[in-house]
Amino acid sequence: MGKQYRYIGVDQPRLEGRNFVTGRAVYGKDEKIPGMLYGKVLRSPYAYCRIKAIDTSRAEALPGVQAVLTYKNAPAWKLGMPIPHKKILDEKAYFIGDGVALVAAVSEEIAEEACELIEVEYEKLKPVLSIDEALHPDSPQIYEDFPGNRVPTKLFEEAHQSFDCSVFGDPETGFSEADEIVEGDSTVTSAQNPLPPEPPVVIAEWEGDELTIRGSIHAPGALKLSSAPAMSLEHSKLRVIPSTVGASYGSKVISICGQIVMYTAALAKAAKRPVRIAYTKEEHLSVYMNRLKSKAHYKIGLKKDGTVTAITGQWDCDCGAASAEQGHMIGVGLISQPILAKTSHCNIQTSLVVTNTMPTGPYRGFGYLENTCHILNILYQGLEKIGMDPVDYFKHNRLQVGDPIYHAYMCAGFETCSGPDILPTIQKGAEAFRWYERFKGWDRPSYETEDKIYAVGVGNTGQSDVGEQVSNENVQLNYDGGVIVFCGAAEFGPGTRDVMRKIAAEVLNVQLDKVKVTKCDTDAVPAEWGSTGSRSTYSMGCATIDAAKKARAKLLEQAAGMLHCPPEALDTRDGMIFFADAPEKLMLPWIAVMGPNYSITGVGHFGGNYSIPLQQLQFVEIAVDKHTGKVELMEQVCATDCGQIINPTGLKGQLDGYFPGIDMATREITRWDQDGRIVNANMIDYKTRTWNELPKHKNVISETPPSSTPEGPFGAFGAGEPSLAPGIPAIVMAIRCATGKWFNHLPITPGDIQNALKEREER
CATH class of the missing domain: 3.30.365.10 (Aldehyde oxidase/xanthine dehydrogenase, molybdopterin binding domain)
Known part of the structure; x- marks a missing residue:
């Protein structure tokens, strides 16, 4: 055990724990927006096929149906990295359960019935179902962008970033120095499902050419970075507001999540009303990831x-x-x-x-x-x-x-x-x-x-x-001794937002219940990659410390000017400022420094490690x-x-x-x-x-x-x-x-x- 802290390393009630155990937490399926429609996906029965003909007339005529999309009238959006390649709806279907048509209706039941009314004629194609089949020279070519079914090794061409190898030293020399050499094959093809309790849920709403996405979204900033260009949107015109997420285990992060986002956004654009798509547990297990x-x-x-x-x-x-x-x-x-x-x-x-x-x-x-x-x-x-x-x-x-x-x-x-x-x-x-x-x-x-x-x-x-990726957090000090942490983390289980609250309280030496962490909204918080991997505590924590220290320094510098002393001579605790070596001499409340109409904000940044x-x-x-x-x-x-x-x-x-x-x-x-x-x-x-x-x-x-x-x-x-x-x-x-x-x-x-x-x- 290292140094003893006021809050760090000490158990405290969860920031939103009471909401979780009393059922007050708002999850994706709890979200309701006026005029909201419900979306469903008609899915391919074949692993690889071409749509020879599709007739949506009966579905469109069903009372309550507001929009039907197929490859013929869907936006020309593409998903994927390093090259966008997977169309939102295509003339081909690429796996069993791939989207063939989308329906938005006034109820889920009507949307499901409309999907059943869509008539599709398929041409079955020979599927590629394993790594060995994909690499075989005689296998079908699935995407034109990927010759030999191989995905290019560059992640971002302009950055010359590659993931494809680790090469250093001289292995032949190394093997010549070995007392024993062992080699063999290994396979990990169990394709384990992440299986968070809550299936994916997304709500899309357009206001002119601006799009707001709500729902079960693990990393809002990362989703925004990948989805905005995929939907030909300016970055500033996509807003992401996550609901409380019923766990993710990594599966509700970026582009895989992006497919349901694009489905929902396309239907909302066509229907000119908000649309929600909530996958069933069967869809979660069979078509998501x-x-x-x-x-x-x-x-x-x-x-x-x-x-x-x-x-x-x-x-x-x-x-x-x-x-x-x-x-x-x-x-x-x-x-x-x-x-x-x-x-x-x-x-x-x-x-x-x-x-x-x-x-x-x-x-x-x-x-x-x-x-x-x-x-x-x-x-x-x-x-x-x-x-x-x-x-x-x-x-x-x-x-x-x-x-x-x-x-x-x-x-x-x-x-x-x-x-x-x-x-x-x-x-x-x-x-x-x-x-x-x-x-x-x-x-x-x-x-x-x-x-x-x-x-x-x-x-x-x-x-x-x-310490991957950059993080940005803002910490605002209010005149009454309260603190607001502007944090881009969604609430999805591990308590990242709680960790940021404790870090800010420790740096600023204030009561924990005086620290508020904002709800995540990409229009209202600094740019943030999100809680992915194991980066949250370190990367976001470093940015929160940076912001809190800067806010504290501004506060003490402002107080030092009033008290005609160096800032280093002052300290603060629980919304009061005092001389560090003589606390009993003076206790100055933050309001005396800031006034009732001002706040002090520290802008924190972390650059990666x-x-x-x-x-x-x-x-x-x-x-x-x-x-x-x-x-x-x-x-x-x-x-x-x-x-x-x-x-x-x-x-x-x-x-x-x-x-x-x-x-x-x-x-x-x-x-x-x-x-x-x-x-x-x-x-x-x-x-x-x-x-x-x-x-x-x-x-x-x-x-x-x-x-x-x-x-x-x-x-x-x-x-x-x-x-x-x-x-x-x-x-x-x-x-x-x-x-x-x-x-x-x-x-x-x-x-x-x-x-x-x-x-x-x-x-």
Whole structure:
């Protein structure tokens, strides 16, 4: 535990907690605008097809229908990055569930009936349903913009920004120095669904040529940046006002969210009235988005002491039917390499392909979850060959302060690691789990009973985008001692706005209930990327501190002029100004300095910092049923370093959200049939863990501020997002120890394990 603060690190009631638990919070479906219509989407029954004919006359004649759009009369808007390529409505449909027509009506029931009245004649085309099919030279060309079905590697041509590779050193030299070389394939194609409780909801309203978007929007600033040009709008003419968001887990961020935004905006423009589209849970599961699918081949050289001499690889990713954030995900995913396999010699190439499946997109573990699974799957097989304990490996080969980090995403160059050193956290986690007592060696379980095999595993993960993108926050001091934080964060669960309130209160030394955080409205707050990745606490926190300090400095400078003393001689607490060395001498209220008709505003800015590797380890114990092959998670320990805890309960909630990652190893999967149709798009057949199935769990949290950020948010940085990633390789390792078999695919099913146990018995 570091320095004691008034609010930082101290639990306080949530800013809007009472609204959540009493049902007063306003979610997207609660929003009502006078004259609002309801939109529905007619969707394609085929994975890839051409619309030969479409007749909307019966739908248009249905009483209550106000607008019907098809590719013939829809705006010529296009979605996608790095090249806009996915039309809002097209003569072709690119996956089962792709939009064919849009209807706006006075009720959802009438809109649904109108969709059923639209007559469509389709020409079926041969779909491309996997990475291998997309890369095959004889496969159909899905988009003219993407020859060979490959998405271009440049994210922004004018910035020469590329995400496609990490190349440095001389791998051949590195491999020549290795005592052991291991290589192999790995696939992560489970296409896990983020599955936040609330399906996507968007309301669009036009006033002349200006558009306002409301609804379930996780990152309003980021959505505005991507959607305004996609809809040929000037940036200043698109306004985004998020409702309370019923969770996102990354899935309600930018362009994937943009498709429903564009659908709604197009209908509202055609109908000349506000329109709301609210996806059903089935649509949420079958047409919105799921996790990036990928496969990789890695080759890793190791010395006997665990030093990685070289790593090379090919990482291929499937973005589904539209390319949006997936390129950014690959760039962030490549940053996991120096954290998991630090080396001086590297050559990792990537590709991103389009297929005729539901689009993939952001989900907690933005690209690095997938690459963590690939790298550790192969690396662990090398550690087994040299007989090294994985915990000892993570200690030996950890990133340390001063080490170079190759950052493919934002700078395509090296950053210098500023810490923190993860070694104490590794040691604390191993001790809490009793690792050295329970791990009996590779290919060996911890112990067996008549019916079950018990084994342990460990995983690590990380990225260094806690300081990604710029942030801007304003802090206003009012004459009555009140403070207003103008913040561009939406409320979607983790309490980002609460964190900014505590930061401002701590800097200004005022009562917490005197600090108000504005509702997010892109017309009323400074430009802000939003709460994505693990950047909020650090990036937005740095900007809030900057704004609060500037406002405080202005206040004390103004008071110093009245009191004829230097500003440094003054301090402030709870709306009163006093001499720092003699508080009893004078207590001057803020109103005496500002007057009743004035306020003081500090304008805060943060410019980005990519030198902080956010890491997390997870230790797991599993029990494998010898008869059924079922894997039961018995215990899990999470070990992480967050620099400085700001919101203890919020941090615990973030770290406790590890289990969807664990389930990706053995349970969660989106299943398609041979025609590209998702067959488990419901909450019964899509298997997720319920709360009563959670195992024994413990968080081990270190607080070590990184060396480069004494001016940061009290030494804090994000710690929540990585919790999904390290448990997956830990489970895979434990299954290896229990069954004697390495699995290079996810998820690992009970049938896979039954077969492995049979092979084990036969050996």
